[in-house]
Amino acid sequence: xxxxxxxLLVGAGALGGAGLIYGLRFSGDAPVxxxxxxxxxxxxxxLARDYTDWLIVGRDGTVTAxxxxxxxxxxxxTVLYNLVSQAFDxxxxxxxxxxxxxxxxxxxxxxxxSCATSEVGWGYWLTCGRARAELARLAALALExxxxxxxxxxxxxxxxxxxxxxxxxxxxxxxxxxxxxxxPAAMPAAELEYVDRGTxxxxxxxIVTGRRIYAGDLEVEGCVYGGMLxxxxxxxxxxxxxxxxxxxxxxxxxxxxxxxxxxxxxxxESYPALDKALAAVEVSWRKPARPEQLDLVNEIRDGRKLKxxxxxxxxxxxxxxxxxxxxxxxxxxxFASTTPMETETAVADVTSDRATVWVSTQSPFLDRxxxxxxxxxxxxxxxxxxxxxxxxxxxxxxHRVADEAAALSKRIGRPxxxxxxxxxxxxxxxxxxxxxxxxLRSGVDRDGRLRALGIDVMQxxxxxxxxxxxxxxxxxxxxxxxxxxxHATMRGTSFSPDCFALESHIDSVARQMDFxxxxxxxxxxxxxxxxxxxxxxxxxxxxxNYQRSDDRGLGFAICNHGGRQLGVVCAEVSVDRxxxxxxxxxxxxxYDIGTIINRNxxxxxxxxxxxxxxxxxxxxxxxxxGHRAHASGFEHYRLPRFxxxxxxxxxxxxxxxxxxxxxxxxxxxxxxxxxxxxxxxxAIGVRIHQLPFTPERVKSALEA
Amino acid sequence: xxxxxxxxxxxxxxxNVTAEPDEPLLWVLRDRLGLKGTKFGCGxxxxxxxxxxxxxxxxxxxxxxxxxxxxxxxxxxxEGLGTPERLSAIxxxxxxxxxFGCGYCTAGMIVAATALLMRKRNPTRSEIIxxxxxxxxxxxxxxxxxAAIEEVAASTEEIEPTA
Numbered sequence: 065x066x067x068x069x070x071x072l073l074v075g076a077g078a079l080g081g082a083g084l085i086y087g088l089r090f091s092g093d094a095p096v097x098x099x100x101x102x103x104x105x106x107x108x109x110x111l112a113r114d115y116t117d118w119l120i121v122g123r124d125g126t127v128t129a130x131x132x133x134x135x136x137x138x139x140x141x142t143v144l145y146n147l148v149s150q151a152f153d154x155x156x157x158x159x160x161x162x163x164x165x166x167x168x169x170x171x172x173x174x175x176x177x178s179c180a181t182s183e184v185g186w187g188y189w190l191t192c193g194r195a196r197a198e199l200a201r202l203a204a205l206a207l208e209x210x211x212x213x214x215x216x217x218x219x220x221x222x223x224x225x226x227x228x229x230x231x232x233x234x235x236x237x238x239x240x241x242x243x244x245x246x247x248p249a250a251m252p253a254a255e256l257e258y259v260d261r262g263t264x265x266x267x268x269x270x271i272v273t274g275r276r277i278y279a280g281d282l283e284v285e286g287c288v289y290g291g292m293l294x295x296x297x298x299x300x301x302x303x304x305x306x307x308x309x310x311x312x313x314x315x316x317x318x319x320x321x322x323x324x325x326x327x328x329x330x331x332x333e334s335y336p337a338l339d340k341a342l343a344a345v346e347v348s349w350r351k352p353a354r355p356e357q358l359d360l361v362n363e364i365r366d367g368r369k370l371k372x373x374x375x376x377x378x379x380x381x382x383x384x385x386x387x388x389x390x391x392x393x394x395x396x397x398x399f400a401s402t403t404p405m406e407t408e409t410a411v412a413d414v415t416s417d418r419a420t421v422w423v424s425t426q427s428p429f430l431d432r433x434x435x436x437x438x439x440x441x442x443x444x445x446x447x448x449x450x451x452x453x454x455x456x457x458x459x460x461x462x463h464r465v466a467d468e469a470a471a472l473s474k475r476i477g478r479p480x481x482x483x484x485x486x487x488x489x490x491x492x493x494x495x496x497x498x499x500x501x502x503x504l505r506s507g508v509d510r511d512g513r514l515r516a517l518g519i520d521v522m523q524x525x526x527x528x529x530x531x532x533x534x535x536x537x538x539x540x541x542x543x544x545x546x547x548x549x550x551h552a553t554m555r556g557t558s559f560s561p562d563c564f565a566l567e568s569h570i571d572s573v574a575r576q577m578d579f580x581x582x583x584x585x586x587x588x589x590x591x592x593x594x595x596x597x598x599x600x601x602x603x604x605x606x607x608x609n610y611q612r613s614d615d616r617g618l619g620f621a622i623c624n625h626g627g628r629q630l631g632v633v634c635a636e637v638s639v640d641r642x643x644x645x646x647x648x649x650x651x652x653x654x655y656d657i658g659t660i661i662n663r664n665x666x667x668x669x670x671x672x673x674x675x676x677x678x679x680x681x682x683x684x685x686x687x688x689x690g691h692r693a694h695a696s697g698f699e700h701y702r703l704p705r706f707x708x709x710x711x712x713x714x715x716x717x718x719x720x721x722x723x724x725x726x727x728x729x730x731x732x733x734x735x736x737x738x739x740x741x742x743x744x745x746x747a748i749g750v751r752i753h754q755l756p757f758t759p760e761r762v763k764s765a766l767e768a
Numbered sequence: 769x770x771x772x773x774x775x776x777x778x779x780x781x782x783x784n785v786t787a788e789p790d791e792p793l794l795w796v797l798r799d800r801l802g803l804k805g806t807k808f809g810c811g812x813x814x815x816x817x818x819x820x821x822x823x824x825x826x827x828x829x830x831x832x833x834x835x836x837x838x839x840x841x842x843x844x845x846x847e848g849l850g851t852p853e854r855l856s857a858i859x860x861x862x863x864x865x866x867x868f869g870c871g872y873c874t875a876g877m878i879v880a881a882t883a884l885l886m887r888k889r890n891p892t893r894s895e896i897i898x899x900x901x902x903x904x905x906x907x908x909x910x911x912x913x914x915a916a917i918e919e920v921a922a923s924t925e926e927i928e929p930t931a
Binding site: 136137138264265267268269270271272273274275276277278280281283316317334335336337339403404405406407452453454455456457483485486664665668671672673675676697698699703704705706707709712 | 770771788790791792795798799802803804805806807808809810811812814815817845846847849850851852855859862863864866868869870871872873874875878896897898900901903904905906907908909910911912913914
């Protein structure tokens with residue numbers, strides 16, 4: 065894709081095309097339709113968001129839907145095509161989906177938390193229902209018939225029994241002012257029932273032939289590569305004491321290199337030249353104030369401050385004193401990195417009064433805000449366009465690459481492409497899923513009923529502390545911790561450490577009391593719908609007749625993800641008792657995730673997330689000390705590979721009542737980690753309390 | 769080092785480029801020849817994202833300098849394997865199986881799979897896994913990628929590039 069500078073401001077404007085005659089634009093100002101007919105009152109519709117302003121019917125009979133959310137491999141674009149094309153009974157060729165452009169899309173917030181389908185997708189589905197109702201009303205007026213006489217298919221309204229009277233949705237806007245004003249609350253919704261037709265992902269041909277455009281693929285006239293020198297420390301406000309730029313500036317292809325406000329910034333004609341120039345700078349940095357040595361566990365414990373009592377019920381201490389058995393355990397998790405295959409990338413073109421930035425981002429509107437602040441521009445003078453994102457998983461939300469690229473472009477007065485190196489991606493701003501320490505105390509009566517549960521979570525984020533077990537006496541404390549590295553959102557967020565700890569503990573308690581861990585869970589879960597999920601998963605895994613051996617075991621874990629998604633996973637692992645190596649042999653899962661819009665994309669998300677659960681359980685870890693992270697490439701950070709992937713079987717709870725989808729991009733990884741860990745402990749007969757379960761850790765557990 | 773002229777054989781055509789001799793082929797393909805389908809992943813040959821075919825073998829193009837690539841070897845990039853109108857058998861299978869998440873690693877995956885099937889037409893599952901294990905996919909579309917390659921491995925379809 066080649067963009068000349070003159071085209072920049074209008075370029076990529078998905079709505080700039082001809083043929084748009086009116087939007088289904090509603091506002092609350094005057095509850096009267098364009099044709100002067102007061103719309104009848106309608107039952108309230110539970111809209112996740114009203115998208116009527118952003119659903120546009122073109123004169124050419126196309127329907128365009130716009131959202132500020134982005135496509136990052138999760139299949140949002142496909143799901144939106146599925147929903148809009150089905151709602152309007154149109155082929156994909158007559159549907160346009162516009163994503164992540166701050167000039168043409170509504171601010172839908174950041175694409176995060178597995179909710180794009182449930183919020184935006186379903187919001188559009190319901191909005192389409194309203195739009196269909198409005199179009200039917202307009203069609204009846206145009207065709208001079210009753211709405212009940214209309215037959216709709218493929219974008220065309222026909223009068224029943226009179227084939228000659230028909231009108232396309234594109235022509236319905238003739239004579240209707242562009243801003244038709246209708247009270248959305250007064251609009252009835254057409255009765256639409258979504259059916260998953262299991263379509264393939266949109267854009268497959270483009271992807272497999274290398275034609276999909278990502279941020280780094282954009283060519284802007286006059287563009288140079290730009291970059292900044294990375295401090296080798298967690299603290300990125302660390303300034304340069306001294307920098308010798310002589311050798312670097314001699315490197316062929318370097319356009320300029322300078323020391324600017326305690327940073328070294330370089331610009332070059334090619335990425336390799338930039339890379340070489342930054343490496344050739346002789347630089348000394350101010351040493352961080354804190355010691356290099358890091359005693360993580362003690363620093364977390366000593367520095368913790370109570371942030372929030374998440375849950376308190378009954379009298380925990382008194383009940384623990386009265387229970388038949390009391391169990392106390394501590395679990396610990398690791399620093400981990402999101403590592404999308406596409407590193408952070410942006411192309412910025414900044415002139416004196418405008419900034420246009422194409423960026424691989426989950427948060428185009430937050431990026432716009434940061435750029436405006438950094439460049440001292442009005443937000444309206446900044447346009448951020450999210451290109452197709454080459455994986456994100458949390459890394460590309462609240463990042464800095466967009467405003468960094470904009471600052472570089474402003475400084476040199478040319479468009480700048482900023483592509484993070486893999487080292488940058490691992491280390492810049494030292495953002496990781498944080499290490500967590502969790503203390504658990506539980507009291508159980510002799511019948512296996514959980515009576516008391518005390519949880520102390522030492523981490524900064526507590527979204528994972530959703531009640532899973534029905535316990536009368538509870539206290540859950542969330543402590544803030546003071547870590548040298550910063551928190552980054554990463555797929556699974558704090559659900560994964562919290563679930564690992566709780567599900568390990570529950571398994572440990574059940575086994576120590578000689579209860580079956582599945583039955584123990586069934587007896588104690590809060591939500592009844594966990595029981596059929598546990599049964600389904602156990603049946604798939606052949607649990608009733610399973611024989612564990614010295615080097616093979618099964619394990620279960622369950623997860624309640626924000627009250628919206630429930631999951632049960634069973635893992636079978638084999639353990640090499642000599643090397644300590646763990647192999648996941650099989651995964652089974654049963655989920656309750658609401659309506660499924662597209663089975664293919666849902667399963668792809670679910671299996672992908674479960675494979676993430678393997679990495680988090682067994683090997684993903686960023687080693688850090690007080691000053692720096694010790695991972696700068698894939699040689700230091702093991703990701704799941706083909707050979708790590710077992711057969712994965714997935715079942716869904718039949719939802720009798722149709723309703724909105726509830727999302728599935730993150731949750732499946734959460735119980736997968738717990739299930740694998742429980743399977744390992746079951747196989748070796750020893751409980752391990754720290755993630756990841758590396759061969760060394762498994763070996764030392766066996767030797768202890 | 770000063771820039772020099774190099775003659776590359778890319779996707780069946782002779783291409784002349786002027787570049788630093790140690791410039792990685794990856795960036796020559798992307799920025800000097802406009803072949804953007806080959807993506808930057810790590811720059812260290814650790815992820816497989818930037819793989820291209822060099823005389824039928826899958827190589828990380830970030831680890832091959834332009835001077836080393838200009839010795840008459842036949843280089844094939846993802847653009848040379850098939851077009852949207854005329855997909856290769858492997859590309860077709862990737863589409864049918866939805867064998868990608870974000871699609872960023874896909875070119876490297878298809879290149880690696882093509883190299884394998886050109887060397888061994890009907891590999892076993894474990895041979896496929898061994899050959900593909902150096903290609904990382906963070907979306908973890910591995911099950912679908914494996915299914916796509918297995919389907920082609922079990923077929924008699926022509927696997928030569930169609931572009």
